[in-house]
Amino acid sequence: MPADIVPTQAAPVEPSGGVIHDIGYQRYEGPRLGRGYAARSLYVHSLRAAFGLGRSAKSKIFPWLVVALVFMIATVAVAVRGQSGTALLGYLQFTDTVSMPTLLFLAVVAPELVSRDLRAHVLPLYFSRPLSRSDYALTKLGAMTTAAWLLLASPQLLMFIGGVFSRKDGMSGLLDELHDFGQGVSYAAIAAVAFSALAVLLASLSSRRAVAAAVIAGVYLVTAPVAVVLATLGGAIGKVSPVINPVTLIEGLERWLYGRNTGVDIGDYGVVYLAVAVVLLVAYVALLLARYRKVAA
Amino acid sequence: MALIETRSLTKRYPRVTALDAFTVDIEPGIIGLVGANGAGKSTLIKTLLGLSSPTSGTIRVLGLDPARDGEAIRGRVGYMPEHDSLPPDMVAAEFVTHMARMSGLPRTAARERASEALRHVGLYEERYRQIGGYSTGMKQRVKLAQALVHDPDLLLLDEPTNGLDPAGRDAMLALVHRIGTEFGISVMVCSHLLGEVERICDSLVAIDSGKLLRADRISAMTVQRDVLAIEVDEGTERLEAGLARAGLPVTREGRILLVPLESDQTYDVILGTVAELDLPLHRLDQRRHRVAELFSAQPQPREVENRAS
Numbered sequence: 148m149p150a151d152i153v154p155t156q157a158a159p160v161e162p163s164g165g166v167i168h169d170i171g172y173q174r175y176e177g178p179r180l181g182r183g184y185a186a187r188s189l190y191v192h193s194l195r196a197a198f199g200l201g202r203s204a205k206s207k208i209f210p211w212l213v214v215a216l217v218f219m220i221a222t223v224a225v226a227v228r229g230q231s232g233t234a235l236l237g238y239l240q241f242t243d244t245v246s247m248p249t250l251l252f253l254a255v256v257a258p259e260l261v262s263r264d265l266r267a268h269v270l271p272l273y274f275s276r277p278l279s280r281s282d283y284a285l286t287k288l289g290a291m292t293t294a295a296w297l298l299l300a301s302p303q304l305l306m307f308i309g310g311v312f313s314r315k316d317g318m319s320g321l322l323d324e325l326h327d328f329g330q331g332v333s334y335a336a337i338a339a340v341a342f343s344a345l346a347v348l349l350a351s352l353s354s355r356r357a358v359a360a361a362v363i364a365g366v367y368l369v370t371a372p373v374a375v376v377l378a379t380l381g382g383a384i385g386k387v388s389p390v391i392n393p394v395t396l397i398e399g400l401e402r403w404l405y406g407r408n409t410g411v412d413i414g415d416y417g418v419v420y421l422a423v424a425v426v427l428l429v430a431y432v433a434l435l436l437a438r439y440r441k442v443a444a
Numbered sequence: 445m446a447l448i449e450t451r452s453l454t455k456r457y458p459r460v461t462a463l464d465a466f467t468v469d470i471e472p473g474i475i476g477l478v479g480a481n482g483a484g485k486s487t488l489i490k491t492l493l494g495l496s497s498p499t500s501g502t503i504r505v506l507g508l509d510p511a512r513d514g515e516a517i518r519g520r521v522g523y524m525p526e527h528d529s530l531p532p533d534m535v536a537a538e539f540v541t542h543m544a545r546m547s548g549l550p551r552t553a554a555r556e557r558a559s560e561a562l563r564h565v566g567l568y569e570e571r572y573r574q575i576g577g578y579s580t581g582m583k584q585r586v587k588l589a590q591a592l593v594h595d596p597d598l599l600l601l602d603e604p605t606n607g608l609d610p611a612g613r614d615a616m617l618a619l620v621h622r623i624g625t626e627f628g629i630s631v632m633v634c635s636h637l638l639g640e641v642e643r644i645c646d647s648l649v650a651i652d653s654g655k656l657l658r659a660d661r662i663s664a665m666t667v668q669r670d671v672l673a674i675e676v677d678e679g680t681e682r683l684e685a686g687l688a689r690a691g692l693p694v695t696r697e698g699r700i701l702l703v704p705l706e707s708d709q710t711y712d713v714i715l716g717t718v719a720e721l722d723l724p725l726h727r728l729d730q731r732r733h734r735v736a737e738l739f740s741a742q743p744q745p746r747e748v749e750n751r752a753s
Contacts, residue, residue: 264531
């Protein structure tokens with residue numbers, strides 16, 4: 148028998164005197180992955196938490212109610228298109244149609260991801276680990292954005308599959324469909340980023356989930372009528388005023404980028420919508436990072 | 445290699461100086477960091493973790509500079525904060541697993557070590573319960589488990605006995621002592637209760653208003669400072685004068701005379717003096733000074749108001 152497969156009975160070297168307790172402590176010699184791994188783990192953990200996974204049954208109710216709602220809308224759209232042959236609800240339009248449930252989703256989920264940690268004072272435990280404060284903030288924002296995008300984009304995947312089967316024009320039809328679908332999910336990404344940045348920033352300011360949820364929903368609900376009133380003034384003010392509401396801001400952007408008539412009259416000011424959207428996004432992220440530099444650890 | 449090395453470490457906030465020319469070398473072991481609330485303990489911890497950069501001076505932890513290698517240090521240090529810091533709606537085992545992954549442990553290792561850490565702190569049976577339903581003592585143990593889960597080289601425990609009843613305090617101190625001795629992990633225990641930490645520590649660092657009061661091994665502090673207590677039935681004044689003539693720094697405490705025990709000869713000198721004066725010796729015994737008395741000669745640690753922490 149070759150020597151190298153003889154089981155060696157030599158006991159592992161015990162550095163602390165060779166006494167083996169039944170509850171002995173074992174040092175960890177395995178790999179220690181760094182900050183990137185920690186951030187990825189936090190991202191997955193947070194993304195799961197956004198849909199209540201790994202949480203109590205109670206915290207699954209609301210997210211999945213919203214998921215059911217958006218898929219119901221998508222299913223109806225597929226069914227109508229299959230019957231009538233014309234798309235009642237396009238990919239781009241889908242995001243605008245479900246913007247209200249999406250906002251409610253953000254109002255509930257963003258505090259779940261952010262305020263909860265503030266409330267329980269868990270941050271010192273994170274910040275005493277390799278992860279930095281900015282890593283934490285950006286990871287949470289990333290998880291929220293992904294969750295919102297999945298909510299907006301995955302029903303569109305269902306619509307795409309349904310759409311492909313209802314088309315009779317072969318390969319060129321498939322490409323057309325793919326192009327529209329691509330527009331739809333890219334616009335969903337814009338909406339997800341724009342909504343999440345504001346929602347996570349607002350949630351990070353309050354440790355009380357209910358307060359944070361009310362503030363997030365409030366910002367959208369209060370600015371909407373103001374934008375409508377200002378829009379009636381017409382002229383430059385009327386054409387630019389929709390930027391003050393996040394929903395009409397991205398609808399204006401959508402009209403400029405994809406040329407869909409969203410009902411928001413942007414006139415020649417499309418580039419203003421883009422500029423405002425970019426400036427706001429940068430400001431929200433900067434404020435979020437500043438918030439986490441200051442937050443007590 | 446020293447565990448922690450600071451040189452003239454200073455941290456100034458706009459209104460207060462939290463650390464003031466703090467210089468200390470700390471060797472591995474169980475270290476007590478003692479000081480009143482606001483003495484600078486929390487600032488020192490934050491500086492050790494690289495979460496707060498010093499205004500001036502240098503600091504090295506595990507041979508690394510927290511300002512440059514904060515990430516590496518935070519990967520090898522476990523921190524248990526003073527206040528409640530646990531999500532009530534999470535299961536303890538899941539939470540500690542999550543925290544292990546935050547420290548860089550791969551998924552499987554994180555889960556295994558989370559179970560182990562909870563077992564070591566005595567929460568094995570209860571580990572699948574939600575933290576919200578735990579008692580204060582159990583929550584403290586979860587906090588300790590999450591600090592221990594990634595097998596750190598240094599544990600920083602901020603007031604680990606906070607909010608515990610006497611039995612809970614004893615259990616927590618015994619656990620900390622075991623971690624420091626059996627597990628071979630250096631532990632720094634921050635406390636405002638000297639009597640508590642001196643029972644389990646190898647060395648002690650006393651801090652007041654950001655300044656180092658004293659840092660030494662407990663053994664050095666007690667042995668060097670042993671005193672002899674002498675009591676005679678009469679003629680205390682004459683003995684006091686006689687001992688002073690013999691060159692001993694004698695102090696009086698009521699009917700008792702105290703003489704620091706410098707060497708074995710101190711006994712001979714005292715007995716000689718007593719015999720010479722022909723006094724009835726009532727007792728002569730050795731007192732081990734409690735560490736608390738070492739600081740009594742120093743400025744008393746006082747509460748500092750509005751200390752930024």
